[in-house]
Amino acid sequence: MRWTIALHVTGLILLCVGLCMFLPLACGWYYDDNSVAPLFLSLCVTVLAGAFLMFSFKRPKPLVINHREGMVIVSLGWAACAFFGALPFVLGGFPSFTDAFFESVSGFTTTGASILTNIEALPKGLLFWRSLTHWLGGMGIIVLTIAILPFLGVGGMQLYKAEVPGPVADKLQPRIKDTAMSLWKVYVFFTVAQVVLLMFGGMNLFESICHAFGTMATGGFSTRNTSIAAYDSAYIDGVITFFMLVAGVNFALHFQLFRGRPLTVWRDPEFRFFAILVLVLTAVVTFSIQSSSYSSWPEALRFGSFQVASILTTTGYATADYELWLPLPQGVLLLCMFIGGCAGSTAGGIKCMRVMLLFKHSYRELFRLVHPRAVLPLKFGPKLVKEEVLTSIWGFFVLFIVLFVLSALALAAMGVDVLTSFAAVVACIGNIGPGLGEVGPVDNYAAIPTLGKWVLSFCMLLGRLEIYTVLVLFMPEFWRK
Amino acid sequence: MKAIIVGAGEVGFHIAKRLASENKDVVVIDRNPAVLQRILEHMDVQVLEGSGCSPLVLGEAGITKADMLLAVTDSDEINLMACTFANMLAPGLTKLARIRNDEYTAYGQQLAKGIGIGIIINPEVEVVRTIEHMLRAPGAVDICDLADGRIKIVGTWITSGNPMAGTSLVDLRRKAGDMQLIVAAIVRDDKVIVPTGSDEILEGDLVYFVCEDSQLQSVFSFLGNRSGKKSSVLIIGGGNIGLRLARALEKKPIHVKLMDKDPERCAVLAGELDRTVVLVGDGTDQEALLEENIGAMDVAVTMTGNEESNILASLLAKKLGTPMAITRLNKIEYMPLVRAIGLEHIVSPRLSAVNSIFKHVRKGGVLSAVAIKDGAEALEALVGPESDLVGRALKDLTFPKGVLVLCIMRADTVLIPSGFDVIQRGDRLFILSLTESIPGVERMLSRGQEQG
Numbered sequence: 001m002r003w004t005i006a007l008h009v010t011g012l013i014l015l016c017v018g019l020c021m022f023l024p025l026a027c028g029w030y031y032d033d034n035s036v037a038p039l040f041l042s043l044c045v046t047v048l049a050g051a052f053l054m055f056s057f058k059r060p061k062p063l064v065i066n067h068r069e070g071m072v073i074v075s076l077g078w079a080a081c082a083f084f085g086a087l088p089f090v091l092g093g094f095p096s097f098t099d100a101f102f103e104s105v106s107g108f109t110t111t112g113a114s115i116l117t118n119i120e121a122l123p124k125g126l127l128f129w130r131s132l133t134h135w136l137g138g139m140g141i142i143v144l145t146i147a148i149l150p151f152l153g154v155g156g157m158q159l160y161k162a163e164v165p166g167p168v169a170d171k172l173q174p175r176i177k178d179t180a181m182s183l184w185k186v187y188v189f190f191t192v193a194q195v196v197l198l199m200f201g202g203m204n205l206f207e208s209i210c211h212a213f214g215t216m217a218t219g220g221f222s223t224r225n226t227s228i229a230a231y232d233s234a235y236i237d238g239v240i241t242f243f244m245l246v247a248g249v250n251f252a253l254h255f256q257l258f259r260g261r262p263l264t265v266w267r268d269p270e271f272r273f274f275a276i277l278v279l280v281l282t283a284v285v286t287f288s289i290q291s292s293s294y295s296s297w298p299e300a301l302r303f304g305s306f307q308v309a310s311i312l313t314t315t316g317y318a319t320a321d322y323e324l325w326l327p328l329p330q331g332v333l334l335l336c337m338f339i340g341g342c343a344g345s346t347a348g349g350i351k352c353m354r355v356m357l358l359f360k361h362s363y364r365e366l367f368r369l370v371h372p373r374a375v376l377p378l379k380f381g382p383k384l385v386k387e388e389v390l391t392s393i394w395g396f397f398v399l400f401i402v403l404f405v406l407s408a409l410a411l412a413a414m415g416v417d418v419l420t421s422f423a424a425v426v427a428c429i430g431n432i433g434p435g436l437g438e439v440g441p442v443d444n445y446a447a448i449p450t451l452g453k454w455v456l457s458f459c460m461l462l463g464r465l466e467i468y469t470v471l472v473l474f475m476p477e478f479w480r481k
Numbered sequence: 482m483k484a485i486i487v488g489a490g491e492v493g494f495h496i497a498k499r500l501a502s503e504n505k506d507v508v509v510i511d512r513n514p515a516v517l518q519r520i521l522e523h524m525d526v527q528v529l530e531g532s533g534c535s536p537l538v539l540g541e542a543g544i545t546k547a548d549m550l551l552a553v554t555d556s557d558e559i560n561l562m563a564c565t566f567a568n569m570l571a572p573g574l575t576k577l578a579r580i581r582n583d584e585y586t587a588y589g590q591q592l593a594k595g596i597g598i599g600i601i602i603n604p605e606v607e608v609v610r611t612i613e614h615m616l617r618a619p620g621a622v623d624i625c626d627l628a629d630g631r632i633k634i635v636g637t638w639i640t641s642g643n644p645m646a647g648t649s650l651v652d653l654r655r656k657a658g659d660m661q662l663i664v665a666a667i668v669r670d671d672k673v674i675v676p677t678g679s680d681e682i683l684e685g686d687l688v689y690f691v692c693e694d695s696q697l698q699s700v701f702s703f704l705g706n707r708s709g710k711k712s713s714v715l716i717i718g719g720g721n722i723g724l725r726l727a728r729a730l731e732k733k734p735i736h737v738k739l740m741d742k743d744p745e746r747c748a749v750l751a752g753e754l755d756r757t758v759v760l761v762g763d764g765t766d767q768e769a770l771l772e773e774n775i776g777a778m779d780v781a782v783t784m785t786g787n788e789e790s791n792i793l794a795s796l797l798a799k800k801l802g803t804p805m806a807i808t809r810l811n812k813i814e815y816m817p818l819v820r821a822i823g824l825e826h827i828v829s830p831r832l833s834a835v836n837s838i839f840k841h842v843r844k845g846g847v848l849s850a851v852a853i854k855d856g857a858e859a860l861e862a863l864v865g866p867e868s869d870l871v872g873r874a875l876k877d878l879t880f881p882k883g884v885l886v887l888c889i890m891r892a893d894t895v896l897i898p899s900g901f902d903v904i905q906r907g908d909r910l911f912i913l914s915l916t917e918s919i920p921g922v923e924r925m926l927s928r929g930q931e932q933g
Contacts, residue, residue, distance in 0.1 A: 175504075178506075
């Protein structure tokens, strides 16, 4: 473990993120609101800090990063981005540093949990920065860095593996830089498409961009107090539902689609699972809310599908207060919180691929009881799944549940009611945003105690980096020479 | 450029590593996930698990968009099969196969016509040639042909007490007088230095120089290296290479003994060879070696298929008094270690396969390419009539960093260039370049030629 490399690359990442602050600065300057000074100051501090780290710790040539250093760099990079990303909020008048940090972590990890009670009061520059943190965090700040910096090479792969969501990280192109580039191109394409479509629906450019950022990153920060419900437009709901689902699918598949191989997408077992899940859950929710909460089928379908897509892809936009619905649809949404989107997407949660494999594996164990001599390889589509991947998925699942229970108990110990603490933790660890109880779709996280906000911030980071990358840093064995 | 490599063994690994370090797009195909994992940890390439002779896998690897297919598994048949399917899927593609069996290589033309295999690499032939060179110039630890063997690039250790230690290159040139001796590179602490006139040769350096074949002996005696006639050779290990080597050596006035453990194999060997004495015995067995009076032999060559046995047998032979031992070694990681235990002459069929493959990968009229350690390459390039370089003086050319023009061969004479020499068409340029500058050199060499 060489700290010089870790700090040097962290410096590079900070520099990239710091330069991204030019965008909200330009936005604040255009609207001439009071976000210009905080953003400008934060930009300077972040860029200087990044440059300082870069130049005081020289990188060796050639730049080789081993897998341990990869995990340190990714965790450190994300923590540093969240810290410096909080600066505009601190300077922009957030009540406390804790709140600003929570908002920033929530942005970068694409959670979308906010402590703001009146979002619309925030200057436009800060609102833009809030949404931009989503967008940067969605495809991954590391992937962004790899795409921009050509020399990361082999080391880039170690970083990529530590950041990318899902049990296996595949390259789309021979070189890691091109892989990162392809992913970002797809990402940018969808974002632009969504901005255009939202503008057709009457949203202005600023809000279209912010909402497209929030959707494609499966984040969930809105510029309105009442989230998407503020527009009350079936068209906008439809567009956002579609793009949330797009963002919940593995980006490697989108890439294949752009290459003109639509069959690869359809043959992908995880995609099929995801598609069927969306259809079935939407149907269940629509049926059960139609009679009780809505008067017509189309309306029930519109709100039901939106909520299912929003929670399943861990976006967290809201067009309806699902806490007013019957218990069954609420339970379905709770289930969605755990499952999440596909591996390799911008969504959080346990991920469809893991859920599928867990089920298949459990079924195999049952089958083995009937046929003790059977040879039972586990297949995912046509491919065999390696035992080590399976073990790692079980480990992930157990850690997910253990962390979920422990953090929820910690919140409960601080006096938060049981429903709220459990829902808040799953909403943060799954990078969703809204939960149930005090942190439901029409509430916010302002009332959570200070210490609780730090616990939840940590949960969000764990969830985004898929637990292992962060948790391994807390093992004494990791640091032993 | 995109290259697909079939086979992630030692040869595939090192080719992939060198191509990837030059920023080329590389896809490696192998059936063994463990070796692919190793590749992923060391270099920035794409890997694909599957059989390289499956058209499906080749298609998945993007064969239609590739520029080159390198089939370098250990099996001749798989390599041929991979090239066959590649030829069906992408007929225009450059295909290169590593093939060891003479029965196939003898049909090179037919293979080229039938399934379009452009280049066939037989590393065993190269290894035998290298050993022959080493026997001629025992001071050399690395010796390769340029210009069809007319020019040699030779690596030699500067041992303690060598009169040349501490001399700067300018002085060396002065002392050498008429002798055309060009120091191409100095390897110090495993790093390659591209020398300038003021650089000094130090003790413990591995010096690479370029000279004409006819001057090899005089250059060696000038550099203070002992040399002597080698008249008796013991080859341990009667595999393909051992047999090939014995066959080549017995044509010369050299007394050859060939030892192998397996009595049945020995019977075959004895039938194939005429003058060679074939012995049944284990090369790591001291008794057997003493019985054959190993101490009186000039050279022991260990060529078994087992790395560790080769190292042991060579050490044993040296301990029993043989002045020179040549060891066959395939694991490239072992190479820095064996020098430390006193084995200087190493040949590696895999490494020579990598080298001979590389000269075909290079663009811009490159005829041969010789790797110097991992850090540099010596290139031989033909200046075509359309090249932009024609008519320009060397001092007017801006080469990338870490690049040195060693010499120019014009008609049949070798020139040591000064900055004022003007490049003519048909010249052969000998260039030393650090690995990172190779893409730049390739660009320079191919400028003008591609349009023409």
